[in-house]
Amino acid sequence: MALILGVETLQRDAAGLFSFVDSVCKPCYEEARSAQYLEPSKDFFSYVRELGDCTKAYLNRFAADAPSDKRLYYYYRQKLETIRSVWVELHRFVKSAVDADTLSIPYTLVEALTKRLNLLPGFRKTRFAILQFDELNYLQVRVSELKQTADRLKSVIPDVNPFPEDLGLIGIPYSQPASIYLNCLISHEIGHFVFQRSELKKKLLPEIEKNLAKILGAKLKTLPADDLDWSKDRLESWAEEIFCDLFAIWLIGPCYALTYIELFGLTTILDPSETSGFKVTAGSKTFIRSHPADLFRLKQHVRLLQRLEWWGEIERINSHFVDVLRNAIAVSENKLEFPTREKDSGYAHETLRAFLGLAPFVASLIADLTKDSEGKEIDCGLAEYKKLGGLIEKYLRRAVVPSSVFDGKHHWYPNAVAILNASMKFYLESLEKLMNDIEGQNTSLAGHRSRWIQRLESLTGKAIEDHQLLIDETGAVKVGSTFKRADLRSLKSADHE
Amino acid sequence: MSSEPEIRSRYLALALDARKVIDSLILFVDRGTREQGLDESLQEVIESLQVKDNHHIFSLLRNRLAFSEYYEQVQTVQEALKPEEMKTIVQKLSAVKSKEADLDKQKNDAFEAIKLLSAIESRALYYYRPQP
Numbered sequence: 326m327a328l329i330l331g332v333e334t335l336q337r338d339a340a341g342l343f344s345f346v347d348s349v350c351k352p353c354y355e356e357a358r359s360a361q362y363l364e365p366s367k368d369f370f371s372y373v374r375e376l377g378d379c380t381k382a383y384l385n386r387f388a389a390d391a392p393s394d395k396r397l398y399y400y401y402r403q404k405l406e407t408i409r410s411v412w413v414e415l416h417r418f419v420k421s422a423v424d425a426d427t428l429s430i431p432y433t434l435v436e437a438l439t440k441r442l443n444l445l446p447g448f449r450k451t452r453f454a455i456l457q458f459d460e461l462n463y464l465q466v467r468v469s470e471l472k473q474t475a476d477r478l479k480s481v482i483p484d485v486n487p488f489p490e491d492l493g494l495i496g497i498p499y500s501q502p503a504s505i506y507l508n509c510l511i512s513h514e515i516g517h518f519v520f521q522r523s524e525l526k527k528k529l530l531p532e533i534e535k536n537l538a539k540i541l542g543a544k545l546k547t548l549p550a551d552d553l554d555w556s557k558d559r560l561e562s563w564a565e566e567i568f569c570d571l572f573a574i575w576l577i578g579p580c581y582a583l584t585y586i587e588l589f590g591l592t593t594i595l596d597p598s599e600t601s602g603f604k605v606t607a608g609s610k611t612f613i614r615s616h617p618a619d620l621f622r623l624k625q626h627v628r629l630l631q632r633l634e635w636w637g638e639i640e641r642i643n644s645h646f647v648d649v650l651r652n653a654i655a656v657s658e659n660k661l662e663f664p665t666r667e668k669d670s671g672y673a674h675e676t677l678r679a680f681l682g683l684a685p686f687v688a689s690l691i692a693d694l695t696k697d698s699e700g701k702e703i704d705c706g707l708a709e710y711k712k713l714g715g716l717i718e719k720y721l722r723r724a725v726v727p728s729s730v731f732d733g734k735h736h737w738y739p740n741a742v743a744i745l746n747a748s749m750k751f752y753l754e755s756l757e758k759l760m761n762d763i764e765g766q767n768t769s770l771a772g773h774r775s776r777w778i779q780r781l782e783s784l785t786g787k788a789i790e791d792h793q794l795l796i797d798e799t800g801a802v803k804v805g806s807t808f809k810r811a812d813l814r815s816l817k818s819a820d821h822e
Numbered sequence: 823m824s825s826e827p828e829i830r831s832r833y834l835a836l837a838l839d840a841r842k843v844i845d846s847l848i849l850f851v852d853r854g855t856r857e858q859g860l861d862e863s864l865q866e867v868i869e870s871l872q873v874k875d876n877h878h879i880f881s882l883l884r885n886r887l888a889f890s891e892y893y894e895q896v897q898t899v900q901e902a903l904k905p906e907e908m909k910t911i912v913q914k915l916s917a918v919k920s921k922e923a924d925l926d927k928q929k930n931d932a933f934e935a936i937k938l939l940s941a942i943e944s945r946a947l948y949y950y951r952p953q954p
Contacts, residue, residue: 392848403943413951
């Protein structure tokens, strides 16, 4: 006999989902964990627990609250599938957050980047929980959408708390917790948080329309809506990626661009057999539907580095990585391509041209955003790098942690931007000098080099970790934006008195 | 349709935005109760589902809800509903919002809208679901 669909079947289906929600939440309960987590991760677990409690309470009364009109059964029942999908999404993130305990994440770097972000008005209380994923590509571990999903869930399950406003989520590949250089790409992910939190899409939409109108002319009014929706989406997506790149450059300096070159193997464009010294490879000049071409991105990096006056420092670095940046600037935008099967090639090219017109506006968003409450541009870290970068390199040359560097008069405490960029410069042009001082090390062996790169990253990470402790010590003096050690003699004599 | 996690979450957003309105309409059809904010919510959906002119594509109103925030969402809605159903859903939602007809007629319109919104939700969930 066929079961009559009604309260009983709803109870059964709701119970099945209840068990699933319960199992996803389980790792978030304190007693189920033995590892240590930072406060933002604990906040995330707490949010998931509360969300789980609200969802389960809702499922408990789901059948009882069912509509009495039988025609509505099917449409009411489908809600369970939508709720299940949200928890399928959360399942992926909960596991990733549980895996990211303090021993497995680059928390000192994230804390340093967060402190810099906290300088911006509107982001003073922002903090980030780290999640660890299987994917290697940092661009595949975007987690910022989870907040939007969670906020939407609030509209279908009453009593659910909103996702904590100042809590961001950052995903990193599980294999890279110790890789200071590669983890510079985290600053791009912070850019996505800033983009969404600042609601920059609102500013972008009219500019997207304006730039499409410039290229399409009168056609803009008569084109099928589907085409325009597609173009709007491409421009939005590319603009957000460029914004995040540029924000990362502002946040952390040129080491972001140099890391980008490393991760994506972009030194492959260099070709000594070419008169220009480089070859525009298919991969480097091609836009894909979600991301701009690598060479276009690097060109935007260089433009911002020039505006922030970092470029003069980078040009002095003796490395083929810098040649890639020089060549990126030289690439004509006519060479850029956007092959796609979604629209005809002529229209896709017009969409690409509209984006090229939009890019300067995206760059201007960075300038607007990185001002303090009085409208003054916030320091990008260049001054401290100029002052202490050389000293930091000298310490690294002797394999000494550069958390406190001595200039003959004072002991200075360099900040993360100065440390990272000086370390990156050292990595690119001077690693051999360090290795040559060590017996039995062969610079021509990749294995030996790799060992010393790891050592260099370890020295760099330790210096970043020490910075916060040092600037908080009694009597540390702030000179401009830099901190120096207290005058210990005067502190001692004060103690005696 | 793409299976990238970032894109998949857009389908989930569409399902959730559809569900929000379905819930309100179910309550209205079943008990005759109009939830607070129902009219504004219906108006937002109407704005998201129709293109008055091409300028409208870039308006904030049309880009607020997941029916038309991203291209994948627009495509999913168009796959779930035939062109005449797109017109029907806008008509039915507008009729519920206007409150001009008698209550039974309003409830019938709401029920027709639920069916179409449910088709959108179902299609979005299908694209969201990880495939084995």
